[in-house]
Amino acid sequence: MRKILLKLFVLALVVLALLSGALVWVVQTPIGMQREQIDFTILPGSSMRSVAREITAAGAELHPWMLILLGKWMRVDTSIKAGSYEIARGVTPLELLKKLTRGDVTQADLVFIEGWTFRQMRERLDAHPELRHDTTGLPEVEIMRLIGAPEATAEGLFFPDTYFFAKRSSDVELLTRAYGAMQQHLAREWEARADGLPYRDAYEALVMASIVEKETGRSDDRPLVAGVFVNRLRQGMLLQTDPTVIYGLGERFDGNLRKRDLLADTPYNTYTRRGLPPTPIAMPGLGSLQAALHPALTEAVYFVARGDGSSHFSQTLDEHNQAVRRFQKGGRP
Structure with missing residues (x-):
């Protein structure tokens, strides 16, 4: 009996070894x-x-x-x-x-660029082949509701950055992340803002940052541009910034800003209306947020593009007019 049990035990070990070997072979x-x-x-x-x-x-x-x-x-x-x-x-x-x-998932990426409008963001989202397009065709207010944002207007409320995501993710998820990133950056910069700024709240600072973003792409000029606009707000001057006018024209803008456009009143025409426009005009990057909340201490209230990407800043209208003739009119009187 013992011999039979021993043989069965050995047989079981052999079978177990064979099964284990087979399992190892299968899984590898x-x-x-x-x-x-x-x-x-x-x-x-x-x-x-x-x-x-x-x-x-x-x-x-x-x-x-x-x-x-x-x-x-x-x-x-x-x-x-x-x-x-x-x-x-x-x-x-x-x-x-x-x-x-x-969870070693594959990832795709999408880049939101500083200075883009929400319309440009949506075009990029809708064209991305790896996203699930749940917001296509939805009105702006519905998109904001889907991402859990209290604002009804989306412009400027998303942070420009490179976003990585699992393929077939919803565009709602991506927008939620970009909105959350902007809220975090804005809250942090607002908390550390300079004293005495002429903004009623962080949203107005965001509006200013969007204007700075569209006015210059040079990091060293951003605080100065913000300083000029802050000075104008404090003095009750018109901001007179072309990017807001262009934004107000929308699809009517053909690339050429005319005098009649500067005279045509819209909520975004800072040549006809005092103060900041009602919403941002684009996505500002972190540099523009910081410039709006830490503007340069300057006496300048005017600036003009030099033609090389930088700007010339002036304290008086006479000095500004001379700079305009020098840099934009080829020195003509």
Whole structure:
């Protein structure tokens, strides 16, 4: 009897060794694939069974039960991370499972540029092939509601930056992140603002930052430009800044700003209306936010472009007119 039990025990060990060897061979053998690389997306809350089906449907020659059993054996069957994935030929079931539990998702990116309007942002969002376009065609106020923002007007409320995201993410998620980033930067800069600024709240500072952003691309000129506009606000002068007029014209602007445009009254015409326009006119970058909240201490109330990207700043109208003749009229009187 003992010999029989011993033989059975040995046989069980042999079978177990064979099964273990087979399992090791299976999990370390590259998965067959119909293409060099396949993409698939795991939805939040997916079971291991649905994950396996998604992967095989994408073109992996993988028996679903293999991944299910491996997940249970490794006790990670409930640890799969949602997201978009890419796998290439040569990947093994074990490597695949590790990838899924690490959340090693593929990422795409999208860049929002300083000075863009919300319309330009939406065009870039709608054209991105890796995003899920949930906001296409929606009115602006509805988009703001979807991202949980209290404002009804979107202009200037998104921070320009490079954003990485899992493929097939919703554009709502991306806009929410960009809105949150701007709120954080604005709150921090507002808290550290210089004393005595002529802004009623952080939103007015954001409006000013958007004007600075459109007026100059030179980092060393931004505080001076902001200083000029702050001086004008304090003295009750008209801001008289062309970018606000252009923004107010909208699609009617053909690239050539005419005298009649400067005389045509709109809420954004700072040649006809005192103070700041009602909303930002673009996305300001961090440099413009900082300039608006830490403007240069200057006596200048005028500036004109030199033609090389920089600006000449003047304290008096006579000096300004001379600078205009010098830099914009080729020295003509």
